[in-house]
Amino acid sequence: MERIRKIKTGDAEELRRLYGSVVNEELPYILRNSVPSVEEETRFIQSVLDNDGTILVYERENGSLIGMLTINRMPHPQLSHRASFGISVSKSHRSQGIGESLIQHAKVWCKDNGISQLSLEVLASNPAISLYERLGFVVIGENSMGIKLEKEYHPVLTMAVPIS
Ligand SMILES: CC(C)(COP(=O)(O)OP(=O)(O)OC[C@H]1O[C@@H](n2cnc3c(N)ncnc32)[C@H](O)[C@@H]1OP(=O)(O)O)[C@@H](O)C(=O)NCCC(=O)NCCS
Numbered sequence: 001m002e003r004i005r006k007i008k009t010g011d012a013e014e015l016r017r018l019y020g021s022v023v024n025e026e027l028p029y030i031l032r033n034s035v036p037s038v039e040e041e042t043r044f045i046q047s048v049l050d051n052d053g054t055i056l057v058y059e060r061e062n063g064s065l066i067g068m069l070t071i072n073r074m075p076h077p078q079l080s081h082r083a084s085f086g087i088s089v090s091k092s093h094r095s096q097g098i099g100e101s102l103i104q105h106a107k108v109w110c111k112d113n114g115i116s117q118l119s120l121e122v123l124a125s126n127p128a129i130s131l132y133e134r135l136g137f138v139v140i141g142e143n144s145m146g147i148k149l150e151k152e153y154h155p156v157l158t159m160a161v162p163i164s
Helices: 009-023 039-050 096-111 129-134
Strands: 003-006 056-061 064-074 082-089 118-125 138-149 152-162
Touching: 003 096, 009 039, 009 056, 009 064, 009 082, 039 056, 039 064, 056 096, 064 096, 082 096, 096 118, 096 129, 118 129, 118 138, 129 152
Parallel strands: 082 118
Antiparallel strands: 003 056, 056 064, 064 082, 118 152, 138 152
């Protein structure tokens, strides 16, 4: 059965494969530009978990991972009610509701972990914004110099949703 579950350290290889496929699309909204090694991916998973965050993955029946959502909790006690996330779904499985399910699960994880605001940063031209709006996220800030792509600055929006 297909399911959303929390990451395990043993998922590094499969996560790397998924993330690598998205990196190789060379989308302007994806910040890493090289495919991580298994060791780098293992360290990445461990650092998210060590910092009280989590990674939710969408697993198919055959064990392959086709979606991931990383939640990073803000580190200071006065800010730890806030968390941000990043999300990727493999190209061949988009527009089937997987992204939406991952975000709904992320909201539940936040609630269960005492987080009261979930946010993300998104390039203002990313078509995913309509998905975030549908799920209750609103724009709380705009940085007109948010990202520099080939010597040009482009605006980045911060979007957030309260968790209740
Ligand atoms: C953003 C992303 C995770 C959404 O995952 P998904 O499984 O396709 O999401 P859902 O099926 O739940 O929702 C799809 C909706 O998202 C929006 N959307 C997201 N990306 C889109 C794109 N590239 N083109 C058109 N619509 C897009 C549309 O509203 C779409 O609705 P539609 O299918 O009815 O047109 C996925 O498109 C992705 O991995 N994109 C590349 C990486 C990325 O941009 N990550 C987000 C960085 S902030």
